[in-house]
Amino acid sequence: MAIRTDIQFSRVLVRHTSINNQHPECHMVMSGGGEGDPRDDPDETKTRVIDCSYQNHSKAIFRKGRHRGSTFRRAILDEADLTEGDFSECDFRRASMVEADLMKSAFDGADFRGADLRKARCNLSNFRNCKLKGADLRGIRGKYAIWQGSDWWNAILNEDLEKALAKKWPRPSNHSDSS
Structure with a gap:
């Protein structure tokens, strides 16, 4: 027995069919790179530096954003959509990002010290x-x-x-714990 539900995302009506009758509103809508993908376009002029420090942006949509070097210090980004964006060199110190969607984004050189990323979706992202x-x-x-x-x-x-990361990205033997 399938239940049919209608869900609206960003003014686009999406129809989902729940096969297991469990939370059809939670189905993830994935999108591909395509034109205008900030991770593939090196054009720095399209970068928009923003300061969201100490602000509540829970459930905000930053999808495909070009925010290299922006500040999100102590921001509340719970359940926010940061997919397919460029957040390299950003400051996320002590930010709350519980259940945020960070998939397929670039966070190279970002500062996450003290940030709360519990249950965040980080697969296919770069955290170099x-x-x-x-x-x-x-x-x-x-x-x-x-x-x-x-x-x-x-x-x-x-x-x-920890076991998976230790196997794939081992801790350097000459590393000191002071950051």
Whole structure:
């Protein structure tokens, strides 16, 4: 028995059929790169630097945003959509990003120290050379993200994620814990 529901996302009516009768409104709508993908376009003139420090932007849509070098310090970004964007070199210190969707985005060189990313969706994202000391990454989906050069071992992690990251992105033997 299938239940048919109508859900509206950004003024676009989307019809979903729930096969298992469980929360049809939670089905994820994935989009591909395509034209205007900020991760593929090196044009720096399209970058929009914003300051969302100390502001509540829960459930906000930053999809495909070009916000390299922006500040989200102590911002509330719970359940926000940051998919397919460029957030490289951004400041997310002590930001709340619980259940945020960060999939397929670039966060290279971003500062996540003390940030709360519990249950965030991080797969297929780039977290190269990020500062993660004290960040809460419990329950995230990030096994298939790129963590090269990031200090993930200084973050709060689930045991299974820690094991996966240690295997793929091992802690350097000459690394000191001071950030």
